[in-house]
Amino acid sequence: MKRKTLITRSMVALILISVAMVVSPAVNSLPTGVGGTGIQTSGCNCHAAAPTATIDVTLDGLPDQYNSSETYTITVSFEGGPIESGVNSGGFNLWASGGEFTVIDATVQSRATAEVTHTEVGNDYRTWTMEWIAPSHGRNVDFILHVNSVNGDGSNSGDSWNRLDLSVVGSLGVGLDPADPFTVLATLIIISSVLLLITILYGFYRTNPEAFDWEHLAPWITEWLTSTDHKKIGTLYFIQGLFFLGIGGILAMMIRLQLAGPEMGFISQDQYNQFFTLHGTTMIFLAAMPLINGFANWIVPLQIGAPDLALPRINALSFWLQPFAALLIFTGVFSGQGADTGWTGYAPYVVSAGAHSGVTMWVAGQIMLVASSTLTGINFLTTMAVMRAEGMGWMQMPLFTWSILVANLMLFLSIPAFGIGLLQVYLDRTISTAFYDIAAGGDPLLWSHLFWYFGHPEVYVVIVPAFGVISEVLATSARRSIFGYRSMVYAMAGIGIVAFIVYGHHMFTSGMSPSLRFVTMLTTMLVAVPTGIKIFNWLKTMHGGSLVYRTHTLWALGFLVTFTLGGISGMFFPSIAMDTHLHETYFVVAHFHYVLVGGTVFGFFAAIYYWYPKMTGRMLDERLGTLHFLTAFVTYNGIFWPMHRLGVVGMPRRTHTYFITTDDFTNLPEWAADWNLFISVCAFLFFFSNFIMVFNMLISLARGQKAPADPWGGWSFEWMTSSPPPTPSFDWNNLPVLKDANEHIAHEPSVMGIWFNKLMVPEDNEEVNN
């Protein structure tokens, strides 16, 4: 009889156990103690798949109802199982939902404040004693006790385990359920929306207190819903941007709550993933970009002397795509199944069924935002190229307009890559195409390339307009023209072009082409140079001028400090070796918040204080402004400065908690917990300090001093119209002419200008005045 390969029962058992061990959540089961994330859900399943009822587990010493903060001596013991005593005969893990354990002998060790297990010595025992200090909150405390009864042969076969659940009542009884972060978030969003609605209605009321009725409200709302005027659309973008800045801030506050102490239980990892995804997406796409667009819409046509943008209805379309996109992105908040991929949405997780269903909605919303940004880019580029007033050549445009030009150029050339990536993900998740299906040959790195091809120019899109604002503000505050106008323009143009070839620095640890990594390292180091030129130019502007300290000046100075610090911290990343160490740590978080908040947001706070009188016809209160600056600037640095050090010692980002225990390799030093608490406190202070500005804006709208056409002594075109400007902003038949532009720019045309002139202007047109 031919002997075939026998598949014995033990072989099957071994295979099943190996599979189970691979598949089951990590449970560290060693002679030196039991613990890990999976023990509460799956038990000691390394030893056996299911608990054994013959093991009799006891937990003595606990009262029926505890007294607050009282110490109880408790004993864990069990009977039954393979052997009665001896080497390696037992193990346990005891977890409590409250209170604190104290170890009293060498057989027991602490895993966490409220979790104990056996030691290597304790592995030889079947009964252990420790102390439990009852909590002071008075709520019920649950205990979960797992015991292993092992046969001491060193392997997992032949062992058994069992579990005991116990509850000790507190004086308050069951107490409150732990807060569900999504309920909290949804409530806060609804409250914010209601407040916004009330503010809008109040704004309507103030236009005419006597006419507060539906007959007047309907046309007023219709006007706002349908207007194509750049000033109205700018205001709409503004309101949307500030609203979502608040929502993003709420998300950040909840994240900081969770991170205020080690092992907080407020937000689970799964929920935390959704929180930081939403925070990033909201802040970049629904707050920063709309704020920039708000100012761009308002100020650019005024600065170039155009009555409106080139394509007014498309401008309105660009705006309206945004709130509806936000609705799609936020469906996840209200369903609890929001996108949990990070704002970067890396493949293959983003197309996997494991990711939440909200990812598809997130992708759909982003597709709408891509359309909105593309249309905005086209509109602004065309406007600035073709609708400048007579006498305003390219090199006479104000620097804010230049910054919007460079930003929009980067935006609409890079965002189609993101759009195509999103389309691929959307189709993968709906009709099941295979762009990122690894089994079918899909390449997850393709998404990274497409995303970062857009993503890097995108971050420059949000900072370059801030550069423009700072140039305007500093020039006006220093009461002189900006130093080195031409080099400022070339620097921005240089940033705009080089931005496209540095995106690989986000992918240094992804395994992408080594040659590309090398090229990217060099180009990323290069891109700091034009930015540095700009910083020196700003410093020289102030040095050569005489600074007047208004609130916008303070914010511009603050920007100079924080953006420079952010830029310097960014210069560690081009070095691939440094990046490998710092990637995915809080150092990255510190860097980009320094440039995004310290750069973009501070730049736009300066813009608000600078242009608010022009837009509304009212002056903002300077004292409140200074108070806002002092509180916000100090608390902001309190938040993000310590993050640099936390990142260097290895605190990872995008993880919902951190550990300060001594035996885990991802633990952090003790001071990390203190600094995290400090950061969280500063975060709350920063969040609330910004309400000073909102309050200032609302109060000034109602009762502010009336603003003249030119309150600060600026000399670009927007200061030549009234505050607020009429509609249309300039008369089509009577456009302004830039006559005497030699106050703040060089008189002679540049080489590029002369060449371009010769090439482009048809001979029968008169020569352009430079």
Added chain:
Amino acid sequence: MAHYKILGQDPYWMNFFGLMFLTLIEVAAVGLDLSDFAAGYNTTEKVVTLWILTLIAIPKFIMIAAIFMHLYGDDDSKILTMTALFPAFFIIIMVLFIGLTHPEAATGLPDWCRPGNYGL
């Protein structure tokens, strides 16, 4: 509008015929058996087909852009052509960095990721 003539005829008609002719060559290149021709040049039929298709696509592209889209012969042709060609830099970057880099970074790294290998 085109104010010039091609070979004495209306430029749009001529452009249309030229494009049709080029398309016929393209279809023929794929439909006919070129393996003997390819063997004569010591390469495969696929490579020959690719060359022919690329070399035909370029003039077709230029003909449509120049004549139908008025990038030739109009007063504003020069600046509009420069505008149309402006994205060339960004297109080249994308093709180089995304199209021509290796897609197997996730799984097949050791094969090409070696010291001395400077390919993309």
Added chain:
Amino acid sequence: MSGYDDDHAPQPWGPHDWHHGAPHNSFSPLFLSMGVAIFLFSLAQAWSYGTYTPGHIPTILLGLAVVGFSMIIWWRQDISFDGHYEPISTGVPFRGIQVRKVAVWVFLMSEMMVFTSLFSTYMRYRLGIENCGTVFERGLFDPVTNPTGWQEGVAVTCFEPASHLIASSWWHLAPGAINTFALILSSFTIVQALRYAKMPDLDDEVRRKKVYRYLGSTWILAILFLTLKMVEWFIGFYVPEISAIGLHEHDIVSLVSEGYTINADHYQHHSYVDEATGAHMVANIQVSASLFYVTTGTHGAHVAGGIIGLSYMTLKAWKGLYTPANAVSIEYFGLYWHFVDLVWVLVFPFFYLY
């Protein structure tokens, strides 16, 4: 124009008097955004990882209907445009060119980036994944690791370009070739429409007939393009035997019926049979198919967008509303349409023929 304090009230639902400039109020953007959001939302509800959940078609159609409604508002405002207000650029180097023409070119720049992204994806995968033909010719036989060669039912991941099916015979090539012809001809007809709309000294009725016939032909050719694409993808066609002209019978099966689908993880093509074992070689070609359908589909979506624009323009032309003063509007659309043709000039050889 002196300002909005003149005698006409805003007309957000249309129509619009263009003598005062572009519409300063319109409900169209609001409804367009709403419609797109509803459409994308419902589409995601209906399909999830290839599983279709019925019951969402009404909401998908609702989204499309809202989009259609917004376009009607847009066109109600546009149809009275007669060229009186056509802003001309003042800024160098575009001085003298219509603002909207510059805008269309800037738009085309972004569209170039869209198709570059699609082409880059195609290049990356096509160069990175081994071609099915090569894999099958080589076979899976390896004396050490796989001495048994190809096993029946084992699928290998490889790149199968659609051209392997499409370029396999003249009849298979026919829909694609006719489509190329149709698009080039439609580029020609739209330029003719522009020429006749612009021609000075033309009788109004003659102009109306010429313009609307040329625009209508463009529209028909675009519809033909999409129809043939559907034939090629889903329907297939049958050529009967006509011995009088020596025509043999052909049953040209559509791509989807041949198994070239985005879910094809067990794709078999009759020519790939392992000589050694006689097993049918089976491939996972999901990536290849996804690339083909999404790239040519994106192009097709742009054609569909063009059809929507053409519908409006043909209607306006039929009403005789195109004159030399506003003929440049046809040029704006023409530029977009030529761009669509340009993309096809690149898609056709590299996706259909190679």
